[in-house]
Amino acid sequence: MPSPKSPWGARLEQHAWANVKTVDIGTYIGKKGLWGKGLGTQITVALLEMAFNQLNADRCEASSVEYNERAHKALVACGFKKSGVTRQSAFVNGRKWDRFYFDILRDEYLQIRADLLKKTLGNKLDEYIKKHCTIKGY
Numbered sequence: 001m002p003s004p005k006s007p008w009g010a011r012l013e014q015h016a017w018a019n020v021k022t023v024d025i026g027t028y029i030g031k032k033g034l035w036g037k038g039l040g041t042q043i044t045v046a047l048l049e050m051a052f053n054q055l056n057a058d059r060c061e062a063s064s065v066e067y068n069e070r071a072h073k074a075l076v077a078c079g080f081k082k083s084g085v086t087r088q089s090a091f092v093n094g095r096k097w098d099r100f101y102f103d104i105l106r107d108e109y110l111q112i113r114a115d116l117l118k119k120t121l122g123n124k125l126d127e128y129i130k131k132h133c134t135i136k137g138y
């Protein structure tokens with residue numbers, strides 16, 4: 001999560017339930033002036049790479065309060081699909097809200113991975129693939 005010195009933060013937790021490896025992620029950019037410039041996508045793709053390239057996860061999930069349309073769009077732009085709702089499970093600004101869940105499966109990510117990496121890494125893509133890619137057939 002963000003430190004007092006950093007305007008952004010990221011969270012990643014992994015768990016296995018019924019033999020399926022899931023990674024749960026969260027992204028936070030504290031300064032509104034930094035929103036809408038692609039930073040959220042970069043952080044999310046970095047977390048997806050940790051989940052699928054490094055931790056070999058089967059699926060990745062994220063959640064957000066029902067009114068946070070920007071966060072939902074940012075997740076969908078990275079290939080996530082809405083997977084469910086937990087009712088009245090967040091308390092913000094004096095009232096309870098539903099929480100929307102999103103997820104992406106390993107195969108779904110691998111299909112869009114090249115495009116997302118190109119978009120976020122630009123001319124550093126080749127170097128990244130050479131040094132860090134563990135997935136065959138990129």
Ligand SMILES: CC(C)(COP(=O)(O)OP(=O)(O)OC[C@H]1O[C@@H](n2cnc3c(N)ncnc32)[C@H](O)[C@@H]1OP(=O)(O)O)[C@@H](O)C(=O)NCCC(=O)NCCS
Pocket residue numbers: 026027028029030034035036037038039040041042063064065068069070071073074075077
């Ligand atoms: C949600 C958050 C991480 C998104 O990061 P961001 O840097 O603003 O998002 P990006 O610039 O990478 O944009 C990602 C997508 O969001 C959508 N988006 C961005 N700005 C938008 C805007 N002004 N209106 C609507 N959608 C927008 C777009 O679909 C974009 O995809 P595209 O590039 O294919 O068009 C960031 O706004 C944030 O930290 N907000 C506060 C905390 C939070 O809500 N955290 C997440 C949930 S707990």
